[in-house]
Amino acid sequence: MNEIKILIVEDDPLIAADIEQCLNNIDFQVSSVVYNTEDAVHQLEKNTPDAVLLDINLGEITDGIDIADLINKKFQLPFLYITSHADRQTIERAKKTQPAGYIIKPFDERDILAGLEIALYNYSQRKNITQPVLSYTQINKHLSRTLSEREFEILQAIYDGKTNQQMAESLFVSVNTVKTHITNIYLKLDVASRTSAIARIRGWI
Amino acid sequence: MNEIKILIVEDDPLIAADIEQCLNNIDFQVSSVVYNTEDAVHQLEKNTPDAVLLDINLGEITDGIDIADLINKKFQLPFLYITSHADRQTIERAKKTQPAGYIIKPFDERDILAGLEIALYNYSQRKNITQPVLSYTQINKHLSRTLSEREFEILQAIYDGKTNQQMAESLFVSVNTVKTHITNIYLKLDVASRTSAIARIRGWI
DNA sequence: ACTATCATCACCCCTAAGTATGATTTTGAA
DNA sequence: TTCAAAATCATACTTAGGGGTGATGATAGT
Numbered sequence: 344m345n346e347i348k349i350l351i352v353e354d355d356p357l358i359a360a361d362i363e364q365c366l367n368n369i370d371f372q373v374s375s376v377v378y379n380t381e382d383a384v385h386q387l388e389k390n391t392p393d394a395v396l397l398d399i400n401l402g403e404i405t406d407g408i409d410i411a412d413l414i415n416k417k418f419q420l421p422f423l424y425i426t427s428h429a430d431r432q433t434i435e436r437a438k439k440t441q442p443a444g445y446i447i448k449p450f451d452e453r454d455i456l457a458g459l460e461i462a463l464y465n466y467s468q469r470k471n472i473t474q475p476v477l478s479y480t481q482i483n484k485h486l487s488r489t490l491s492e493r494e495f496e497i498l499q500a501i502y503d504g505k506t507n508q509q510m511a512e513s514l515f516v517s518v519n520t521v522k523t524h525i526t527n528i529y530l531k532l533d534v535a536s537r538t539s540a541i542a543r544i545r546g547w548i
Numbered sequence: 549m550n551e552i553k554i555l556i557v558e559d560d561p562l563i564a565a566d567i568e569q570c571l572n573n574i575d576f577q578v579s580s581v582v583y584n585t586e587d588a589v590h591q592l593e594k595n596t597p598d599a600v601l602l603d604i605n606l607g608e609i610t611d612g613i614d615i616a617d618l619i620n621k622k623f624q625l626p627f628l629y630i631t632s633h634a635d636r637q638t639i640e641r642a643k644k645t646q647p648a649g650y651i652i653k654p655f656d657e658r659d660i661l662a663g664l665e666i667a668l669y670n671y672s673q674r675k676n677i678t679q680p681v682l683s684y685t686q687i688n689k690h691l692s693r694t695l696s697e698r699e700f701e702i703l704q705a706i707y708d709g710k711t712n713q714q715m716a717e718s719l720f721v722s723v724n725t726v727k728t729h730i731t732n733i734y735l736k737l738d739v740a741s742r743t744s745a746i747a748r749i750r751g752w753i
Numbered sequence: 754a755c756t757a758t759c760a761t762c763a764c765c766c767c768t769a770a771g772t773a774t775g776a777t778t779t780t781g782a783a
Numbered sequence: 784t785t786c787a788a789a790a791t792c793a794t795a796c797t798t799a800g801g802g803g804t805g806a807t808g809a810t811a812g813t
Contacts, residue, residue: 365719429658437662438669444649445662453634457642457650464643478624480596491789503746507770518769526772527789535771536799538742539796629782696759712800723799724762731801732759740801 347463348374349390352383352410353425354401358448362396362455364426369456380405387418394443394462395422396455399433411440421466423458425450477502477544485547488531497524498544501537552668553579555597557588557615558630559606563653567601567630567660574661585610592623598665599648600627601660604638616645626671628663630655682707682749690752693736703749704728706742 349371353359358375366373374392379401381479386392395414397407407424414420423444424437437445443462445456475498483489490498500510507525511518525537534540554576558564564581571578582588584606591597600619600715602612612629619625628649629642642650648667651659682704688694695703705715712730716723730742739745 409608429662431661434662434665438666441670441673442666445666447656447658447662451652453652456636457634457639457652460639461643461647461650465646468646479622481624493790501743502747504739504741504747506741516790517792520790521592522771523791525770529771536709536711537770538706538746541743541802542707542709698760721760722762724764725760727801728761731803734801742800 346372347394347459348372348392349459350374350383350386350390350395351376351519352378352395352401352407353398354378355398358398362450365450365455366454367454369459371459374388379403380410383410384413387414387420391418392420393418394459394466396459397422397426397442398426399424399426399428399437400495406434411437411442415440421462423462425455433475481547482544485544486531490528490531494524496526497521498528498540499523501528502541502544551577552599552664553595553597554664555579555588555591555600556581556596557583557600557606557612558603559583559608560603563603566636568654570655570657570660573657573662576664584608585615589618592619592625596623597625599671600625601664601665602631602647603628604628604629604631604633604642613641613645616642616647620645626667628667630660687749687752690749691736695733695736699729699733699736701728703733703745706730706733707746707749728749 349366351359351362351366351373353362353376356378359378363373363376365382368386374390375382375386377386380403383395387395397410399407401407407426411422411424414422421443423446424442425446425448426433427448429445429447434445443465444458446458476494479490479495482495484497496514497510500513505513507518507521510521514521529535529540532540532543534543554571556564556567556571556578558567558581561583564583565698568578568581579595580587582591585608588600592600600615605611606612607625615657616627616629619627626648628651629647630651630653631638632653634650634652639650648670649663651663682700683695684695684700687700687703701719702715705718710718712723712726715726719726734740734745737745737748739748
């Protein structure tokens with residue numbers, strides 16, 4: 344059984360029930376169903392869910408997008424819009440809140456399943472990323488003389504704090520070869536040491 | 549006119565044409581339509597798009613999820629799946645590639661508009677997260693034996709790619725002193741070189 | 754007053770890192 | 784086929800980085 348708790352914000356009781364039914368079918372727990380902003384805030388504070396499904400039009404002055412703003416400011420939870428509003432203006436406003444998804448009514452169980460699974464997974468991954476991965480193309484975008492793939496491998500190893508000896512072993516080449524590659528990398532990056540190479544590419548990744 | 553270029557990977561020519569039509573209607577440029585993995589890779593390399601729409605089932609050994617893996621490894625572009633496969637197994641595999649969205653067929657112009665707009669916006673926002681500066685307290689949170697302020701200064705200089713000589717000059721101390729500090733930093737960080745020190749703290753900032 | 758931490762410096766030794774130069778082989782594009 | 788780039792390796796040299804040990808004065812906490 345899934346322990347993931349979802350908060351539903353939807354002013355139409357019929358649709359709310361429908362969403363709730365879907366969530367039950369796909370083994371998500373509904374932490375609460377609320378019909379307005381005030382209750383939504385209350386639930387977010389007292390019974391913090393793992394993710395939120397937001398209707399945009401709530402028939403009051405504040406709407407789902409305002410709630411999204413609040414989630415970003417105070418709670419930092421993943422949320423998805425479920426709405427029938429798919430016009431440019433609404434999407435334009437909605438995207439600025441960086442939602443994890445945008446499900447357009449009439450929705451389908453699978454839309455919610457896929458949307459939530461991806462939202463939750465992405466959220467959990469992003470929470471513990473700080474290790475930015477080097478990208479070959481990303482680095483080369485900044486260079487007139489581009490790195491070869493082998494050189495890029497070496498640069499990655501330097502970035503990971505490896506010694507020349509370790510690189511030689513893991514790449515099955517001699518230390519001399521590693522040194523040659525490094526010399527060429529330094530030429531292209533216009534640096535003269537490992538640490539300055541790392542500092543140089545830091546802004547690029 | 550929108551200059552955003554989208555790559556479509558879809559093996560069914562009818563659906564591909566349909567997607568292309570949708571993109572045109574909502575003012576996105578189609579950079580290319582490809583039917584298999586090989587062409588997809590080629591397009592990614594030669595005519596890098598701003599985002600990718602991926603069908604999962606391509607009727608070959610490799611599928612859209614493999615292409616997604618490749619995008620993450622080498623290109624780091626936002627991508628959305630457009631597929632009729634919405635079973636748990638597929639979603640489970642797909643979510644691991646951290647897609648920006650998952651559009652289930654039969655799709656609708658608005659699904660694509662909302663999905664792409666949000667994907668592109670989120671991507672652009674996440675890209676310019678400013679490189680966090682080293683923070684003294686942040687580093688020490690992770691250490692049992694904390695760095696002194698002087699040691700932290702030295703660590704910053706290492707992080708910036710400075711040599712011991714340069715540090716000695718800018719801090720008005722002897723190179724020997726710098727070395728002593730560095731030795732102590734290494735002890736506390738449990739590393740044995742500048743580069744591994746940088747790699748170690750990378751996860752903390 | 755005693756102790757711990759910090760910042761400072763010195764000297765020795767050793768190795769990893771970096772520089773210079775040159776060579777061979779493979780491969781892919783013109 | 785020819786040419787250029789890439790990957791491989793070698794040898795020799797220089798230097799920066801790192802390990803070990805020990806010492807001194809300053810400061811702050813118990």
